[in-house]
Amino acid sequence: MSLTEKRKRAPSLPQVEPDLLDQGITQLSLEIKTLQDWIADIDSSDAEPRRSYEDMLRSRREMLAALQQQKANLSNTANH
Structure with missing residues (x-):
């Protein structure tokens, strides 16, 4: 393959199993919900923990x- 052909070729991304993406999305969604609950329960005087949880x-x-973007890209690639 020539250098020009390599430049024209789209960069290849590592393939991730759709099930693994779904598991990651589910896990992160649960963690986000938990963090939101923790933030809601923090006393307003606890600025440091609040900042940490918000980060x-x-x-x-x-x-x-x-x-989610990777899953959408994977779906689009599979449909073409």
């Missing part, structure tokens, strides 16, 4: 969005 929540939401 964890933000991180989980980003991971969830990435997995």
Whole structure:
């Protein structure tokens, strides 16, 4: 394969099993719900734990969005 052909070729992403994606999405959704509950129960004077839980929540939401996008891309690839 020539260098030009390699550049034109779309980068290949590692293939992830759809079941594994579903499990990850389910797990992250549960963790997000748990973190939301914890944040709701934290006393307003506990700023440090609140900030920590909010950081964890933000991180989980980003991971969830990435997995959902990967699942959508996998579905689109399978349909073509």
